[in-house]
Amino acid sequence: xxxxxxxxxxxxxxxxxxxxxxxxxxxxxxxxxxxxxxxxxxxxxxxxxxxxxxxxxxxxxxxxxxxxxxxxxxxxxxxxxxxxxxxxxxxxxxxxxxxxxxxxxxxxxxxxxxxxx
Amino acid sequence: xxxxxxxxxxxxxxxxxxxxxxxxxxxxxxxxxxxxxxxxxxxxxxxxxxxxxxxxxxxxxxxxxxxxxxxxxxxxxxxxxxxxxxxxxxxxxxxxxxxxxxxxxxxxxxxxxxxxxxxxxxxxxxxxxxxxxxxxxxxxxxxxxxxxxxxxxxxxxxxxxxxxxxxxxxxxxxxxxxxxxxxxxxxxxxxxxxxxxxxxxxxxxxxxxxxxxxxxxxxxxxxxxxxxxxxxxxxxxxxxxxxxxxxxxxxxxxxxxxxxxxxxxxxxxxxxxxxxxxxxxxxxxxxxxxxxxxxxxxxxxxxxxxxxxxxxxxxxxxxxxxxxxxxxxxxxxxxxxxxxxxxxxxxxxxxxxxxxxxxxxxxxxxxxxxxxxxxxxxxxxxxxxxxxxxxxxxxxxxxxxxxxxxxxxxxxxxxxxxxxxxxxxxxxxxxxxxxxxxxxxxxxxxxxxxxxxxxxxxxxxxxxxxxxxxxxxxxxxxxxxxxxxxxxxxxxxxxxxxxxxxxxxxxxxxxxxxxxxxxxxxxxxxxxxxxxxxxxxxxxxxxxxxxxxxxxxxxxxxxxxxxxxxxxxxxxxxxxxxxxxxxxxxxxxxxxxxxxxxxxxxxxxxxxxxxxxxxxxxxxxxxxxxxxxxxxxxxxxxxxxxxxx
Numbered sequence: 001x002x003x004x005x006x007x008x009x010x011x012x013x014x015x016x017x018x019x020x021x022x023x024x025x026x027x028x029x030x031x032x033x034x035x036x037x038x039x040x041x042x043x044x045x046x047x048x049x050x051x052x053x054x055x056x057x058x059x060x061x062x063x064x065x066x067x068x069x070x071x072x073x074x075x076x077x078x079x080x081x082x083x084x085x086x087x088x089x090x091x092x093x094x095x096x097x098x099x100x101x102x103x104x105x106x107x108x109x110x111x112x113x114x115x116x117x
Numbered sequence: 118x119x120x121x122x123x124x125x126x127x128x129x130x131x132x133x134x135x136x137x138x139x140x141x142x143x144x145x146x147x148x149x150x151x152x153x154x155x156x157x158x159x160x161x162x163x164x165x166x167x168x169x170x171x172x173x174x175x176x177x178x179x180x181x182x183x184x185x186x187x188x189x190x191x192x193x194x195x196x197x198x199x200x201x202x203x204x205x206x207x208x209x210x211x212x213x214x215x216x217x218x219x220x221x222x223x224x225x226x227x228x229x230x231x232x233x234x235x236x237x238x239x240x241x242x243x244x245x246x247x248x249x250x251x252x253x254x255x256x257x258x259x260x261x262x263x264x265x266x267x268x269x270x271x272x273x274x275x276x277x278x279x280x281x282x283x284x285x286x287x288x289x290x291x292x293x294x295x296x297x298x299x300x301x302x303x304x305x306x307x308x309x310x311x312x313x314x315x316x317x318x319x320x321x322x323x324x325x326x327x328x329x330x331x332x333x334x335x336x337x338x339x340x341x342x343x344x345x346x347x348x349x350x351x352x353x354x355x356x357x358x359x360x361x362x363x364x365x366x367x368x369x370x371x372x373x374x375x376x377x378x379x380x381x382x383x384x385x386x387x388x389x390x391x392x393x394x395x396x397x398x399x400x401x402x403x404x405x406x407x408x409x410x411x412x413x414x415x416x417x418x419x420x421x422x423x424x425x426x427x428x429x430x431x432x433x434x435x436x437x438x439x440x441x442x443x444x445x446x447x448x449x450x451x452x453x454x455x456x457x458x459x460x461x462x463x464x465x466x467x468x469x470x471x472x473x474x475x476x477x478x479x480x481x482x483x484x485x486x487x488x489x490x491x492x493x494x495x496x497x498x499x500x501x502x503x504x505x506x507x508x509x510x511x512x513x514x515x516x517x518x519x520x521x522x523x524x525x526x527x528x529x530x531x532x533x534x535x536x537x538x539x540x541x542x543x544x545x546x547x548x549x550x551x552x553x554x555x556x557x558x559x560x561x562x563x564x565x566x567x568x569x570x571x572x573x574x575x576x577x578x579x580x581x582x583x584x585x586x587x588x589x590x591x592x593x594x595x596x597x598x599x600x601x602x603x604x605x606x607x608x609x610x611x612x613x614x615x616x617x618x619x620x621x622x623x624x625x626x627x628x629x630x631x632x633x634x635x636x637x638x639x640x641x642x643x644x645x646x647x648x649x650x651x652x653x654x655x656x657x658x659x660x661x662x663x664x665x666x667x668x669x670x671x672x673x674x675x676x677x678x679x680x681x682x683x684x685x686x687x688x689x690x691x692x693x694x695x696x697x698x699x700x701x702x703x704x705x706x707x708x709x710x711x712x713x714x715x716x717x718x719x720x721x722x723x724x725x726x727x728x729x730x731x732x733x734x735x736x737x738x739x740x741x742x743x744x745x746x747x748x749x750x751x752x753x754x755x756x757x758x759x760x761x762x
Contacts, residue, residue: 034700035698035699036685036689036699036702038761039682039685039686039689039761040686040761040762042565042568042572042760042761042762043568043569043570043760043761044564044565044568044572044760046561046564046565046568046572046760047561047564048573048599048760048761048762049599049600049604049762050596050599050600050762051686051761051762054561054564056564072472074470075470075471075472075690077689077690077692077693077694077699078472078693078694079693080693080696082696083693083696083697083698083699102563102564102565102566102567103563103566103567104560104563105556105559105560105562105563107563108559108562108563108566108578110578110579110582111559111562111563111578111605112559113578113581113582113585114555114558114559114578114581114605114606114607115434115435115555115605115606115607115608
């Protein structure tokens with residue numbers, strides 16, 4: 001089983017205020033869709049249990065994000081600079097940050113028909 | 118020579134064969150000696166040649182009322198086999214005819230499959246649901262080769278399937294040509310490494326005893342497939358009343374399973390009671406609902422968390438001691454691990470990082486004690502490496518987990534002493550940790566709720582919403598769908614989940630689902646559901662024809678991510694590792710240009726096909742339509758264009 005997991009704990013770290021406005025969201029989306037990010041993290045960056053965690057609206061700082069990209073904590077494939085330059089990484093990061101807020105579970109009654117706890 | 122002095126057809130052919138053989142041998146010798154020689158046998162006369170083309174003489178016996186294959190059917194019927202699944206093959210033509218006519222096509226009923234992988238693989242799924250094996254018949258050599266992967270999956274999953282193959286008889290009885298190609302000296306040689314036992318009986322009495330023995334071995338723990346070769350000559354030989362009267366069929370004794378010895382269980386109980394943070398990991402443990410109920414008793418007695426390893430349905434997902442979603446921290450904090458029927462004890466306790474240099478490390482803390490109760494060591498072979506890496510346990514109990522559980526519970530009761538209060542406190546902590554798990558699952562499911570392609574979380578939520586009041590049963594593991602079945606569904610009964618492939622052979626899902634659905638149909642009133650990856654489905658889409666033909670209703674939802682997605686990630690991983698970019702990782706791994714229209718494929722096989730469903734809003738109505746169609750006994754497929762996982 002391919003496990004390319006970003007540090008889950010790192011997701012809990014608050015993003016800094018600067019929020020990487022300099023990234024090109026459209027270019028970031030293009031790379032997210034074509035550089036294979038979605039294969040493990042889903043088209044919406046929602047994550048998947050065995051392949052990679054949620055990256056949509058990531059709480060990582062850009063430096064943390066870049067470090068994970070270059071030196072993955074677990075089995076995530078490494079993306080080195082010749083493949084994804086820093087500027088492109090910044091665009092991808094901007095795209096992740098720009099992803100729309102998903103609905104909340106409490107607004108989806110169907111989810112409460114599932115197992116009760 | 119017939120009784121009236123004429124040369125009959127059979128006699129003539131033998132004579133001609135002898136003559137021809139003599140001629141060839143003589144000619145070889147002649148060439149070596151460079152001297153002419155005359156054939157020793159005369160060529161057939163014109164009269165003899167005419168007779169070969171004429172109807173046989175009156176005295177030649179061409180029919181019989183009873184053959185060896187009839188007796189073979191008698192043997193199989195004493196085993197109580199409900200089904201014999203087969204794709205037709207001439208090496209078992211006599212047996213097939215005996216099953217469907219002499220045996221009246223009942224117990225076993227002959228099921229028509231379109232590939233031997235289906236014949237065997239459906240037995241794999243059937244046995245896990247029905248709790249008893251069914252049989253498969255595969256054509257000599259080529260059919261066996263087709264079915265080998267399904268047999269390997271069943272072996273790795275330790276599931277019984279009674280597999281028969283056939284072979285033409287001795288050389289003098291084989292027709293020239295294809296009958297030789299489909300004949301094998303040692304029919305089981307190709308699969309011997311992954312069956313529990315095999316035999317090539319050379320007499321009908323031997324067939325009788327070997328088949329009963331095979332059934333008994335297959336169903337004794339650890340269970341596994343068995344493989345019997347039915348000789349072609351034995352099948353087709355005339356069986357006189359006198360010869361039949363001499364044959365006997367041994368009584369089948371269903372084996373009891375081996376429980377652990379009392380001393381070992383007492384030691385295990387002491388260790389479990391003394392531990393501060395014990396954890397129970399259950400893999401291929403529960404064969405029955407009783408096994409599930411007993412594990413609940415043990416967990417509650419100890420107030421210990423249970424990690425469901427999903428080899429079988431072992432523990433209710435709704436129980437507050439079900440902590441598989443927290444397996445990382447639970448295992449890391451454990452001071453004792455009780456592993457029940459692990460398929461991979463090493464993997465339960467260790468991890469390996471898949472990078473250029475592979476590194477490994479423990480999942481557990483130093484000093485953790487490990488107890489295993491397993492039949493694993495009773496059935497280990499040398500060649501195929503499914504036995505996994507060696508991992509020592511502090512107490513390794515070689516016994517059947519489910520059979521041992523009542524005795525372990527009793528041993529723990531006797532050891533508890535004054536530990537009850539500590540256990541209750543531990544249980545309260547586990548209850549508190551468990552309470553957040555469902556909300557976390559819902560929150561994560563919501564993340565992808567409206568996405569297109571449709572998320573796997575949405576698939577499972579929509580499915581459950583419509584079957585929640587039915588007696589549903591899942592036919593797949595769900596690992597490739599991000600574990601949503603276990604995260605969202607209240608899996609509480611043993612029949613509601615049947616584990617995975619065992620061997621990871623792609624193609625398991627559609628074929629095992631067919632067998633599982635058959636067992637659920639016979640159990641009555643159940644709604645079986647198979648969420649099947651598109652790559653898996655493409656290995657055996659014709660399972661739907663068998664389901665339609667034999668009226669086996671179940672719902673297949675194609676998790677259509679238009680790829681062998683696991684392999685996309687593997688190739689992408691290598692492309693990254695080699696710093697070559699991932700653009701080409703789709704070559705050879707994706708199913709695009711053209712997209713497969715699975716609904717049309719299903720329709721072509723006589724099933725109900727719905728889709729492709731692209732909009733999440735269309736999913737609910739599609740499922741409703743599919744479930745409605747199932748009520749009339751039809752297999753249904755819904756093609757859902759989906760997220761990768």
